[in-house]
Amino acid sequence: MKITNYSKIAARYDVNQYRANEIKFDYDLKQYIETNSKAEYQVLDLSCGTGLYLEQQQKNFKEFNIKWKGLDLSEQMLDKAKEKLENVDFVVANVENMPYESETFDFISNNYAFHHYIDKEQAINEIYRVLTKGGIYKLHNIAIHDMPKWWIYHYFPTAFNEDIKRYWNKDVIFYELSSRGLEVKLKIDYKMENIMVKDYINYAENRDISVLTLIDDKDYEEGLERMKFDLKANPEKTIVNDFAEMFCTATKI
Ligand SMILES: C[S@@+](CC[C@H](N)C(=O)[O-])C[C@H]1O[C@@H](n2cnc3c(N)ncnc32)[C@H](O)[C@@H]1O
Numbered sequence: 001m002k003i004t005n006y007s008k009i010a011a012r013y014d015v016n017q018y019r020a021n022e023i024k025f026d027y028d029l030k031q032y033i034e035t036n037s038k039a040e041y042q043v044l045d046l047s048c049g050t051g052l053y054l055e056q057q058q059k060n061f062k063e064f065n066i067k068w069k070g071l072d073l074s075e076q077m078l079d080k081a082k083e084k085l086e087n088v089d090f091v092v093a094n095v096e097n098m099p100y101e102s103e104t105f106d107f108i109s110n111n112y113a114f115h116h117y118i119d120k121e122q123a124i125n126e127i128y129r130v131l132t133k134g135g136i137y138k139l140h141n142i143a144i145h146d147m148p149k150w151w152i153y154h155y156f157p158t159a160f161n162e163d164i165k166r167y168w169n170k171d172v173i174f175y176e177l178s179s180r181g182l183e184v185k186l187k188i189d190y191k192m193e194n195i196m197v198k199d200y201i202n203y204a205e206n207r208d209i210s211v212l213t214l215i216d217d218k219d220y221e222e223g224l225e226r227m228k229f230d231l232k233a234n235p236e237k238t239i240v241n242d243f244a245e246m247f248c249t250a251t252k253i
Pocket residue numbers: 006019046047048049050051052053071072073074077093094095096110111112113116117118210
């Protein structure tokens with residue numbers, strides 16, 4: 001599989017407003033806190049990137065005594081996170097070898113990052129190691145196996161060839177987590193809808209969606225041209241779009 005160079009796209013990543021708007025109140029964290037009374041909670045945002053999740057949840061969970069941690073492989077992504085956040089301990093590190101004591105974290109969130117890990121089995125070993133007993137690992141990602149008609153694949157078909165090498169499907173994720181002694185609950189939210197191409201061209205031009213950095217420049221330019229061509233012919237052009245999101249919580253028993 002190819003690797004996205006986040007040092008190159010950190011600035012572009014952070015201006016994509018869709019990403020910030022998309023972060024919701026973390027009800028799983030709330031539920032964990034409600035059912036596990038502790039003087040202090042240790043929460044890690046794994047592959048925290050520019051700190052979008054941490055920024056949102058710090059506001060949402062002000063009244064709780066939470067020690068927030070953020071880990072990411074990219075210094076440039078963390079630099080962006082540090083600009084917007086105080087009271088978070090950040091560390092540049094690889095998920096495959098995390099600089100934390102075993103059984104440190106009550107809750108680990110992991111958004112849109114799992115497909116980037118080269119040794120995914122080792123990543124899960126590490127996640128398991130640093131979770132406390134009863135602690136929760138929450139994986140959230142797009143579920144590419146359920147979205148063959150995603151607009152990205154429509155206009156940039158070689159992107160699918162790259163993604164299929166990076167993403168584990170739901171059965172593999174379920175198996176790999178369960179077989180390490182985690183209690184797994186996994187769901188996929190799916191929607192199919194007509195989307196206006198004009199609403200997506202800015203995202204394509206920003207090129208911060210990782211798979212668009214992995215395809216050849218020629219394939220990228222051709223896809224962008226196809227979008228522009230379609231919009232010139234019909235500014236109100238719509239296409240059918242698949243979108244699927246995986247939500248998985250895994251509790252260490
Ligand atoms: C698509 S971004 C997601 C960032 C953030 N979680 C969010 O939702 O905006 C993927 C992140 O994973 C990080 N990453 C990739 N490989 C990693 C690894 N082996 N260990 C830790 N972080 C990694 C990248 O540096 C990048 O910041």
